[in-house]
Amino acid sequence: MIKTEEELRKAVDSLNAQSAIGLDTETTELDPYTGRLRLIQLAAPDGVSIIDLDAFSNGGNGELANNQALLPLKRLLEAPRPIKIAHNAKFDAKFLKHNLGADLGGVFDSLLASQLISAGDIEERHGLETVATRYLNESVDKSERLSNWSFELSQAQLEYAARDAAILLPLREKLIDRLKAEALVKCALLEFECVMPVADIELAGFYMHKDRWLEQLAIVEKRRAELAEELQGILAEESLQGSLFGGTQRADINLDSHQQLTQALERLGIPVPDSTRNWKLQPLAAQYPVIATLLEYRTVQKALTSYGQNLIELINPATGRLHADFRQIGAPTGRFSCTNPNIQQVPHATEYRRCFSGYPTGRKLVIADYSQIELRILAEFSGDPGFMAAFNSGADLHRVTAAQVFNVPLDQVSKDQRDFAKRLNFGVVYGIGAQRFSMMTGLSAPEAENVLRKYFATYRGLDNYLREAANRAVHDRQARTASGRLVRFRYDENDRQQISMTQRNGKNTPIQGTSADILKRALRLLKDELSNTSARIVNIIHDEIVVEADGDQAKEISQKVERAMCAAGEEYLKTVPVKVETEIADEWIK
Structure with missing residues (x-):
């Protein structure tokens, strides 16, 4: 138990010599704006250091960030080494940032690692108790988790706090073995580097009028x-x-x-x-x-x-903003999901989106999104000459497709024909068949069949790639994204409907999952690009990033955002150009 500056200095010196340490925190609430950071537990092979922050703050966290005695601890937490192993590291990162001003560096998140290894199995659970039992055959007693951490702590509470940090060291070794065996190391690094950016987004919140x-x-x-x-x-x-x-x-x-x-x-x-x-x-x-x-x-x-x-009830009284919970691996493909509230799915209509803005007055929103990123990924993966030519020449792919499908000159394509082609292009990304396409468009089944036949005759490279992806998913029972993210498919060989679903997922998973990979890489690059500016990321929606910044910096920030997002895409797409469209606005309207 560490309660003095000298004890802390000695502990930090010892911990700095380690290659990896376990990290856990105990807080009085789950919300960093209303709760207090009480303990920080740091585990090494020879024992656990429990830092009692009440001893450094007189029972309040307000002045912790400016307490010089905690500077060695802050440097330790921010350094890329030793690796900090945490379970659901985003939670700890938010409290450490809000209370100590420390950007957690060198993260290994055992929760995210476990999710990656489960390869899209939505039935599998990933709480620390479950994961420790699964990989170490050890039980973790969580009975003290909901106890009161505000006052004098019992021996049982201290032992609980120490165990949660200590178990992370052997757990990491087991998880690393599995990540290597499943060729998931590259994807794990992508996820771990995204933890701090996501913590920042949740801390920033989004202002709603x-x-x-x-x-x-x-x-x-x-x-x-x-x-x-x-x-x-x-x-x-x-x-x-x-x-x-x-x-x-x-x-x-x-x-x-x-x-x-x-x-x-x-x-x-x-x-x-x-x-x-x-x-x-x-x-x-x-x-x-x-x-x-x-x-x-x-x-x-x-x-x-x-x-x-619901949204009004979720406005944080301490900040006046909505602080959503972004789940990094919210879908098997690696896409984010969002709750409390789900601000990813606020209706697109202007009447709703105008309620969200920069705040206070003078702050602007930079709204940036990838242009047709999933279709560009499909072009990259398939190498289809028609798709590649359209993107590399800067042509409007939907207009080009409409000209082919309707057999009209490019300059005579109508808006309705382009809209039809757009639905067709994106439908192909999601692996739709003739039946679903007829439902989407109102065409008869034979008409839909004919349109798809003509489409794939035009884009033969696409047709070959998607057929191979579908067959591979059924044969291998898995698919991967560009980062190596693994998704396993479970189906009954005698159930044609399940096989059809597997084929559809086999087509879509690498595309949608690579789009998620690119967005996560962009968030990491933006973390560095936007440091020491007035900008804060306030929302992410699959292929869109919303940044809030001072009005006089908005143009410069817009350029930084576009540069980082393009750079992230170019790490994965080598033969197809990446395009990012940005807009500066007072409200969340495009």
Whole structure:
């Protein structure tokens, strides 16, 4: 237990001689803005140093960053060596940054390592107790985890704190063996280097104008009521029994019930597909206005239930901002996911996005996104001459595709034809077949089949690559991204539907996963590029990065962001140019 400057100096000197140390923290809350950093545990093979920060702060964390006695500790934490092994390192990194001003360096995250090794198995759990049992056959007692860390600590609490840090040393050795065996070392480094940038994003938060949001909610609530009434007027049955005073009475249906909705639509003579999911109903919207109304109702309903008042309740009282939780490996492909709130999926409509801005006044948003990155990755992987030529010449790929599919001159391609080709190009990335494409476009099955046949006759290199990727996924039961990220496929050989799903995932995983690799590399490069500027990354959405900066620096920051994002893409794409589009705005609008 370390409580003096001299004890800390000696411990840090000893720890600096190690190649790797275990790191854990104990805090009074889960939120760095409302909680206090109480303990830092640093484990070496010969024992665990537990630093009691109350001894250096008089019970408050406010002045820790300026406490000269903690400078050796801060340098140790920031240095690339020794390696700091932590389980869910992002959590510790946020508290260390907020309280000590330390950017955690040289990270090995055993949680991320375990997730990589699981290769997309969404059933597998990765808590420290589970991972320690899996790889070390040791149990970890977490009974003290929820105890009170604010006051005098018990011996049981101290032993718990020490064990959590100590177990990370042997755990890392086992995980390294598995990472090497599965050829995941390069991907693991990519993930570990992304920990601190993600911690920074969560600490920065995103500013949302509460009053604007409430105004928008009122409009959406009113629209939902109007749409619900309109739908019930069309879909509800009239009761034959009538009311108490004679006449008929309307029997409303549950608009969220697949069964009731199907029956009501069939009564109107509408050919309902086997599912009332949006993408299956979409082709019917042009022919049947009630379907268009239903789809709009669902859009506003989702906006209200997914976001609505929830967002206001999640504004942090200490900062006045939304601090979402970004999960680094949120999908088998390596894509991020986001919760509390999911600001990745705020509706695209201007009315919603205008509620988010730089803050305070004078701050701007730099909104940067990769242009057609998944199609560029597909061009790189397939080497298709048509795709390569379009990207290398700077031509509009969707316009080129439309000209081929509709057999018209390039300069005569209409907007509708280009939009059709765009859906076709992106549909191919996601491995869609004729049935799904016909649902998306309203084409008959033979027409959709014919369009796809013509498409792949035009882009033969694409066709060959995607066929090989699909067959390889079924044969090898796995796929990899450009960083070496591994995704295993589990399917029943006698189930044609599962085989078809595996083929589709085999086509999409390397493309979507490489896009995620590129974004993560960009975040690491931006961490360095934006240091010592007014800029902070406030949101990430698959191929988009939103940065907040002072207005007078926004143009310079925009150039830095574009440079870093292009550099990240060019590490993976060697024969296809990477294009990043940036915009400077007051609000999150493009």
